[in-house]
Amino acid sequence: MSSEFSFLHFGDTHLGRNSPSRISKKRAESSVEAFEYVIEQAMERDVDFVVHAGDFFDSPNPWPSVIDSTQQKLDRLEEAGIPLIATRGNHDRSYGRGRTLKGITMDIYESELFHVVDPKKPEFPEFREPVDGVRVYAVGYHSDQTPRILDGFQPDAETFNVLLLHDFVEGLTRSYEGKHTSTDILSSLDLDYVAVGHDHDPQAPYRRQNGTVFAATGGTIDYTFNLADARKGYNIAHVEDGEVRELEQNDIPQTLALEKTQVDTADADPDTIRNEVKDKLRTDSAAVKVKITGEADPTEIPSQTIEERLEELEPVEMAEVLTSTTADVKAEIDRGGFDLLEVLDEHLPDGEKDEFRALQQKATGLMDTPANLTDSGNLDKSGREELRREAEEVLYED
Ligand SMILES: [Mn+2]
Numbered sequence: 001m002s003s004e005f006s007f008l009h010f011g012d013t014h015l016g017r018n019s020p021s022r023i024s025k026k027r028a029e030s031s032v033e034a035f036e037y038v039i040e041q042a043m044e045r046d047v048d049f050v051v052h053a054g055d056f057f058d059s060p061n062p063w064p065s066v067i068d069s070t071q072q073k074l075d076r077l078e079e080a081g082i083p084l085i086a087t088r089g090n091h092d093r094s095y096g097r098g099r100t101l102k103g104i105t106m107d108i109y110e111s112e113l114f115h116v117v118d119p120k121k122p123e124f125p126e127f128r129e130p131v132d133g134v135r136v137y138a139v140g141y142h143s144d145q146t147p148r149i150l151d152g153f154q155p156d157a158e159t160f161n162v163l164l165l166h167d168f169v170e171g172l173t174r175s176y177e178g179k180h181t182s183t184d185i186l187s188s189l190d191l192d193y194v195a196v197g198h199d200h201d202p203q204a205p206y207r208r209q210n211g212t213v214f215a216a217t218g219g220t221i222d223y224t225f226n227l228a229d230a231r232k233g234y235n236i237a238h239v240e241d242g243e244v245r246e247l248e249q250n251d252i253p254q255t256l257a258l259e260k261t262q263v264d265t266a267d268a269d270p271d272t273i274r275n276e277v278k279d280k281l282r283t284d285s286a287a288v289k290v291k292i293t294g295e296a297d298p299t300e301i302p303s304q305t306i307e308e309r310l311e312e313l314e315p316v317e318m319a320e321v322l323t324s325t326t327a328d329v330k331a332e333i334d335r336g337g338f339d340l341l342e343v344l345d346e347h348l349p350d351g352e353k354d355e356f357r358a359l360q361q362k363a364t365g366l367m368d369t370p371a372n373l374t375d376s377g378n379l380d381k382s383g384r385e386e387l388r389r390e391a392e393e394v395l396y397e398d
Contacts, residue, residue: 003241005131008042010234011053011166011197012219014091015070016062023256023287023318027223030256031058032069034220037252038234039073043080045236049130050082053197053217054089054140054166057105061094067108074111083113083130087164088140089197097392117164121149138164141198144179144381150186157190160242166197172207172214173199176375187212193237193244201230206247213237213244220252225289225322228260256317257283264294268301270309281315288319298323355394363387 013035018024042050057066077084088104096102106116118140119126127135135156139149146167155161163186168175171183173196186194187210194214196202202216218231232254238246261277277288288310292301303321310319344356363379366372372383379387 004239005048005134006045006236006238007130007162008038008045008047008050008234008236009053009193009195009215010038010050010217010220011195012055012089012200012217013038013052014055014058014219014221016066017058017221017223018063020318020320026256026285026317027221028063028066030254031221032066033255034232034252035070036073038220039077041234041236041250042077042082046080047082047236049134049136050077050084051136051162051164051195052084052086053164053195054087055091055197055219056086056089058091060092060103060105062105071109074109074114078111078113081113083115083128085115085117085128085130085136085138085164087138087166087197088116088118089166090141090143092140097396099388119149121145124149125153125155133158134160134162136162136164139167141166143167147179147181147185150181153189155190160193160239161191162193162195163191164195164197168199169194169196169214169216171209172196172204173202173216183207183209183212183214186214192239192242200227205231206249208244211243213247215247215249217249221254221256223258223287225260225291228258228289254283255285257286258289259286260289260291262291262293265292265296268292268296268306270302270306273306274309274313277310277316277319278313281313284315285317286315288316289322290319291322291324293324294326296323296325298325301325359387359390359394362390 013031015031015035016028017031018028086106092105094102104116104118115128117126117128117138124139125137127137129135137155139146142149168180169183170180191212194212196214196216199216200219200222202218205216205218207214215235217233217235220232222230222232232252233250234252236248237244259277259280261280263273273290277290290306301323306321307319310316340360341357344360345353348356366379366383366387372380374380
């Protein structure tokens, strides 16, 4: 093994992410720009290889323009002789019927130095060796199967071992006890660096345990309100004599920033809010989200006027107002809310109405029973499977 080398770690680039639709082009561009920035850094800093921890693309069908600009950047990396090893995130795949894996989007790239590693249990461990004596293993997104795939894994004690994971890891990210692997389990193996993707706001983005470095870089372009302040970064690890001597945790500049403001108000005056946001703007291109809290009745808040006033500001590409007030919001839903059954009745042909109504009622019924829900409030696996079976019958019975 060379006694000194460095590598760059990033992930969750969600290339081509294009929501919200009002600024889809800007959004997709900003994802590519963040990616390009990191690849530039890899070349400038002359790292020996790059690892990507999954969710390379945002969807299984990225825009051709996104595929092209990414390919150009990968070509530059290839010319520089820097290998990139990636694993599959939950966004990088498409499924066929019965949830069989149909394809991995990253497979469209055929550069010699671009590798996707995502073995299932029978093929694991599979690895790449970007530098003599350095092994990069990977397990893409396999949800609650990950512990089973890792069971019995014994990396070579003589090599510098990197593991890429696109999953939650107890002790580093959010996790649901017993469903995911943990830093305790992984640090008992001969692993030197574990690069973790999937959680865009990891609780502990860095941790050294029993000689193993665990690192989660989060996403590169996060936009949702709760992630506005989350780190958007990449790491460069410097290795000497088989040990990580230094871990740089760097930020990625955002070409489309997200500014969020929380206003606690009873009257939500558009001018006051506009001035408050104006003072906070630090970039020349930003999407703005304003969350209004307090006791105001949400139906009395002039959301549209606030959004219009904000969009008059030069750098604001789009403004959105969220209301999270303590007033009784049920009144609002009753007045102008969305009723799925009503919409189905209006738009479906007569022959299909009953089937879809039954399906919707089935879903609601399952969700009403706490025993069917996971800790995070989603439908659990058996509930999802049951619903999927019924949905497939309705959708594909012909
Ligand atoms: Mn992701």
